[in-house]
Amino acid sequence: xxxxxxxLIPKLLAGGIITLRENAVTPRLVxxxxxxxxxxxxxxITIPIAAAQAAAAVTPAATPPANIDHTPTSATLTLNKWYKxxxxxxxxxxxxxxxxxxxIPMQAAEAAKVLANQIDADLLALYKDIYQFAGTAGTTPFxxxxxxxxxxxxxxxxxxxxxxRDRSVVLDEDAEANAVDLEEFQNAAWAGDxxxxxxxxxxxxxxxxxxxxxxxxxxxxGTLAAGTALQLNAELxxxxxxxxxxxxxxxxxGTMTLGDLFTIAGHAQQYTCSxxxxxxxxxxxxxxxPVAAATYAASSAVTHVASHVANLAxxxxxxxxxxxxxxxSDFGMANQSSIQDPVTGATLRLEVTxxxxxxxxxxxxxxxxxxxxxxxAVRILG
Numbered sequence: 001x002x003x004x005x006x007x008l009i010p011k012l013l014a015g016g017i018i019t020l021r022e023n024a025v026t027p028r029l030v031x032x033x034x035x036x037x038x039x040x041x042x043x044x045i046t047i048p049i050a051a052a053q054a055a056a057a058v059t060p061a062a063t064p065p066a067n068i069d070h071t072p073t074s075a076t077l078t079l080n081k082w083y084k085x086x087x088x089x090x091x092x093x094x095x096x097x098x099x100x101x102x103x104i105p106m107q108a109a110e111a112a113k114v115l116a117n118q119i120d121a122d123l124l125a126l127y128k129d130i131y132q133f134a135g136t137a138g139t140t141p142f143x144x145x146x147x148x149x150x151x152x153x154x155x156x157x158x159x160x161x162x163x164x165r166d167r168s169v170v171l172d173e174d175a176e177a178n179a180v181d182l183e184e185f186q187n188a189a190w191a192g193d194x195x196x197x198x199x200x201x202x203x204x205x206x207x208x209x210x211x212x213x214x215x216x217x218x219x220x221x222g223t224l225a226a227g228t229a230l231q232l233n234a235e236l237x238x239x240x241x242x243x244x245x246x247x248x249x250x251x252x253x254g255t256m257t258l259g260d261l262f263t264i265a266g267h268a269q270q271y272t273c274s275x276x277x278x279x280x281x282x283x284x285x286x287x288x289x290p291v292a293a294a295t296y297a298a299s300s301a302v303t304h305v306a307s308h309v310a311n312l313a314x315x316x317x318x319x320x321x322x323x324x325x326x327x328x329s330d331f332g333m334a335n336q337s338s339i340q341d342p343v344t345g346a347t348l349r350l351e352v353t354x355x356x357x358x359x360x361x362x363x364x365x366x367x368x369x370x371x372x373x374x375x376x377a378v379r380i381l382g
Contacts, residue, residue, distance in 0.1 A: 010337065016112035016363055017341045017348050023116035024344055025213045026123040029168040030319040031372070032345035045077040045322050047372055077322045079368040083118050085111040086362035088355070111363050112348070119321070119346070120215045122369055124170070126319055127217065127310040127379055128259030129371040131272035131289055132156045135381040137308035141171075142178035146185075149206060153313035153378035162376040166316035167208040175311050175382050176202070176212035185210075208313065221261075221307045223254035224279060230304060232264065233283055236296040243286050245302055252279045256286050261305035261379070269293035289374065309382030318377040323347045323367045 021028075056065075087107045134152025135141045141148035149169065157167065171179060179185060185202050202210035224230070228249025236243055243264075246252055256262075260273040269290070277286045325338050325347045335352040351362045371377075 012108045012350055012361065014339065016108055016350065017339050017346065019109045019112040020116040020119075020346055020348060020365075021341050021344050023113045024119050024346070025211050026120050026170060026215075027116075027321055027344045027346065029170070029209070029211070029314075029316060030123060030321050031317050032321045032323070040326075041079065041082050041366060043079045043324065045079070045368070047075045047077055047320055047370070049073045049075060049372065075320065075370050075372045077320050077368045077370045079322065079324050079366055081118075081122060081368060082326075082364065082366045083115055084362055084364035085114045086360055087111055088358045088360040090358045108361065108363075111361070115348075115363060115365050117215060119365070119367065120213065121217070123319060123321060124213070124215055124217055124310070124312065126369060126371050127219070127312055128272065129289070129374050130310075130312070130314075130318075130377045130379050131261065131270050131374060132160070132377070133261055133270055133305065133379040133381055134313075135311075137306035137381045140174045140178055140309075140382045141311065141380050142175055142182060146179070146182055146206065148380050149208070149313065153380050154207060156378045157313065157315065157376065160375040162315040163317075164207060167313065168316070169208045169210045169311070169313045169380070170213050170216060171210070171311045171380070172216035172309050172382060173212060173214060175309070175380070176210075179210065216309060216311055218309050219259050219307060220257075221304065222257040222273075222276075224252070224256050224260075224284065224304055225254045227251035230302045232296055232298055232300045232302065235298045236264070236292050236300075238292050238295045240292045241287060241289065243288060243292075243302075245284050245286065246282050248299070250282050252282045252284060254279055256284060256304070262288075263303045263305075264296050265301040265303075266296050267294040305381075308379075311380040311382050312377060313380055314377035315373075318371065318373050320370050320372045321345065321367060322369075323365065325349070326364065326366050 134156060135148040153169070180202055185205050204210070226247035226249070228247055228251070230245055230252070231248055233244040233246040256273045256277045258273060258276060262271055262273070263269070264271075269292075271288045271290070274287045274289050277284050323340070323345050325340070326349050336349065338347055338349040340347045346365060346367070349364050351364070353360050353362070
């Protein structure tokens with residue numbers, strides 16, 4: 001039996017990483033260049049963000065101009081997501097492997113798949129950091145045309161100076177079903193190839209790679225309710241990150257929650273709520289990102305965006321995903337082996353242990369996620 005396990009472990013590990021790659025859609029689309037040497041839970045990686053530069057005219061002079069300081073910023077990626085999935089076989093099961101030798105690979109694939117789904121879901125949950133949006137909340141996009149992308153999300157990415165390469169659109173099943181039915185994506189004369197009609201997938205169209213993902217989340221907005229009209233309580237200065245709202249009729253109640261979207265009359269900038277806030281005494285104080293793009297007059301109308309499906313369009317550098325090999329134990333209580341996927345960057349570990357007359361196969365993965373450049377992502381509301 002020991003020889004059987006020795007042969008099985010490399011095969012199960014390789015099969016697990018392939019299954020994880022195939023089922024983890026979003027990890028293939030974000031920046032994964034942050035994998036590090038063996039780490040423990042809670043370790044962190046600092047991701048530098050370059051400071052903005054400006055061109056200046058050159059004027060020949062005897063005295064060179066003074067240097068201008070640039071202050072780069074950074075984002076922190078904490079390796080605080082550690083998940084496992086396992087299955088076990090009794091001694092009797094192990095003796096019957098030869099009779100049903102497909103069981104272990106099949107069960108191992110299922111164990112790896114749930115880890116892939118978890119990584120996917122965690123990455124997509126970063127939508128709450130994204131303040132730009134296109135489309136209409138509560139209405140599935142792409143029912144009649146591709147404008148939620150062409151004049152919506154794509155335009156916003158262009159305005160944010162996101163690089164034109166490495167852009168992706170991730171849609172839930174309903175939005176993707178609408179999109180794949182559009183002539184822009186099916187007709188070879190429009191799309192440039194027949195992949196949409198031949199394979200039933202969108203692929204790369206209109207400057208982005210398009211994917212369907214069943215893990216796309218829905219956002220339920222807070223319960224904030226204004227009896228008459230939601231508006232600013234006082235002037236909001238440009239650069240502010242806290243806003244006080246009121247109901248013009250004096251009956252504001254409820255909450256705004258992390259990820260709620262809103263706009264303020266007088267400027268096109270869109271905002272997202274960055275922490276839970278609760279109304280009291282007809283007032284609610286909300287922290288938000290990005291900072292106020294303009295000075296808004298007192299009593300400016302505020303629009304609180306309704307609940308929606310958070311489809312995403314983004315450049316690769318908007319989000320970061322970092323994996324780390326787990327530090328392996330030296331106690332010799334388990335057979336341990338790890339492998340890193342060159343495509344997703346995922347590092348998967350497999351432990352095989354004996355636990356009271358049964359053998360346990362346990363996959364685990366350690367990773368961290370963060371939003372690096374929120375301006376390079378857009379929600380496509382559904």
